Amino acid sequence: MSRRADGQLPHADLGAFRAALRDWLAEALSGEFAGLRGVGGPGREHEAFDERLAWERHLSAAGWTCLGWPVEHGGRGATLAQQVAFHEEYARADAPARVNHFGEHLLGPTLIAFGSPAQQRRFLPEIVAVRELWCQGYSEPGAGSDLAAVRTRAVLDGDQWVIDGQKVWTSLAHLADWCFVIARTDPGQRRHRGLSYLLVPMRQEGVEVRPIRQLTGTSEFNEVFFTAARTDSDLVVGEVGDGWRVAMGTLAVERGVATLGQQVGFRRELDALVEVARRTGALDDPVLRDKLVRARIGLEVMQAHARRTLGADGPGVASVNKLVWAAWHQGLGELAMEVLGAPSLQARGEPYDLDDWQRLYLFSRADTIYGGSDEVQRTILAERVLGLPRPARP
Numbered sequence: 001m002s003r004r005a006d007g008q009l010p011h012a013d014l015g016a017f018r019a020a021l022r023d024w025l026a027e028a029l030s031g032e033f034a035g036l037r038g039v040g041g042p043g044r045e046h047e048a049f050d051e052r053l054a055w056e057r058h059l060s061a062a063g064w065t066c067l068g069w070p071v072e073h074g075g076r077g078a079t080l081a082q083q084v085a086f087h088e089e090y091a092r093a094d095a096p097a098r099v100n101h102f103g104e105h106l107l108g109p110t111l112i113a114f115g116s117p118a119q120q121r122r123f124l125p126e127i128v129a130v131r132e133l134w135c136q137g138y139s140e141p142g143a144g145s146d147l148a149a150v151r152t153r154a155v156l157d158g159d160q161w162v163i164d165g166q167k168v169w170t171s172l173a174h175l176a177d178w179c180f181v182i183a184r185t186d187p188g189q190r191r192h193r194g195l196s197y198l199l200v201p202m203r204q205e206g207v208e209v210r211p212i213r214q215l216t217g218t219s220e221f222n223e224v225f226f227t228a229a230r231t232d233s234d235l236v237v238g239e240v241g242d243g244w245r246v247a248m249g250t251l252a253v254e255r256g257v258a259t260l261g262q263q264v265g266f267r268r269e270l271d272a273l274v275e276v277a278r279r280t281g282a283l284d285d286p287v288l289r290d291k292l293v294r295a296r297i298g299l300e301v302m303q304a305h306a307r308r309t310l311g312a313d314g315p316g317v318a319s320v321n322k323l324v325w326a327a328w329h330q331g332l333g334e335l336a337m338e339v340l341g342a343p344s345l346q347a348r349g350e351p352y353d354l355d356d357w358q359r360l361y362l363f364s365r366a367d368t369i370y371g372g373s374d375e376v377q378r379t380i381l382a383e384r385v386l387g388l389p390r391p392a393r394p
Contacts, residue, residue, distance in 0.1 A: 040097030087261025
């Protein structure tokens with residue numbers, strides 16, 4: 001699909017956009033990339049990483065990365081509807097899981113909103129071209145759900161920040177070139193005051209990455225230790241001490257149009273589970289059949305709600321969406337184990353060879369924790385939406 005003279009995608013015919021994208025994906029996911037269909041999903045992030053990186057660079061060369069970014073920052077100025085269409089068609093094509101999520105969907109929009117012109121020139125082209133990968137340095141052992149309690153500190157030493165501390169649950173840190181880090185730069189301040197948002201190179205002597213083995217047997221996320229790690233003094237996004245506001249800006253874009261593509265994947269999983277139930281006879285069990293029907297209804301409600309609230313502003317929208325999809329998907333993993341019955345308890349082989357349903361069940365246990373735990377989302381709704389009194393905090 002050609003761009004307009006101003007670089008933006010034509011907006012008039014969404015059907016033509018979908019058709020062009022669908023045709024491109026069908027052609028691209030053949031030949032060299034034919035073996036990547038369905039590769040690298042949740043709990044399988046280790047699969048064919050180098051090949052998926054090559055695929056994502058192929059996407060970039062064809063202009064299919066950073067669609068919603070403004071044209072002046074290397075994007076294509078796609079409308080919200082076009083971005084939704086991209087994620088839906090990408091999921092329907094069973095294209096491989098993306099490797100550049102943190103750069104394209106989190107840091108990039110943050111730099112566009114809060115970054116300096118120099119930071120934008122330095123980092124945005126590398127994200128668009130998938131030449132540098134990013135990870136997120138937020139959570140710590142004592143500051144997971146309570147981000148304002150971070151203890152990682154950064155001290156200015158000449159023209160560089162010196163960083164000491166520990167981050168945890170850092171997805172893909174072992175593969176990232178850079179990390180956006182929340183650190184305390186003013187020890188005299190408490191809670192969300194005195195924090196700064198730093199861009200830190202990962203490939204240096206002062207950064208140690210230790211994998212965390214998950215229930216699925218893989219190590220998608222890690223502990224990261226900073227010991228006198230360094231980054232340049234001008235790599236603070238926003239103002240020094242204003243990191244909380246910038247971090248909240250990142251979180252605000254974390255649950256965007258990609259969730260609709262995610263839900264296309266949910267539908268595929270549910271359809272496959274119904275086929276398993278039909279093939280094994282589990283569908284004849286009225287209790288299991290009722291649960292599958294309820295799962296279908298829940299998915300339809302979830303998608304309708306996501307579409308209705310897409311682009312809506314306010315603190316409660318993202319929290320409700322996260323609560324809904326996390327609970328539904330976790331429930332699907334549990335339902336899969338019921339449909340499979342006793343065989344679900346046995347691995348396919350040694351030492352820990354899981355099938356797709358077992359991996360779904362185990363990985364989905366984390367759905368209600370990562371990306372903002374259920375408890376945090378309910379607190380946001382209680383305090384910011386319902387106006388309930390806040391408990392005393394130290």
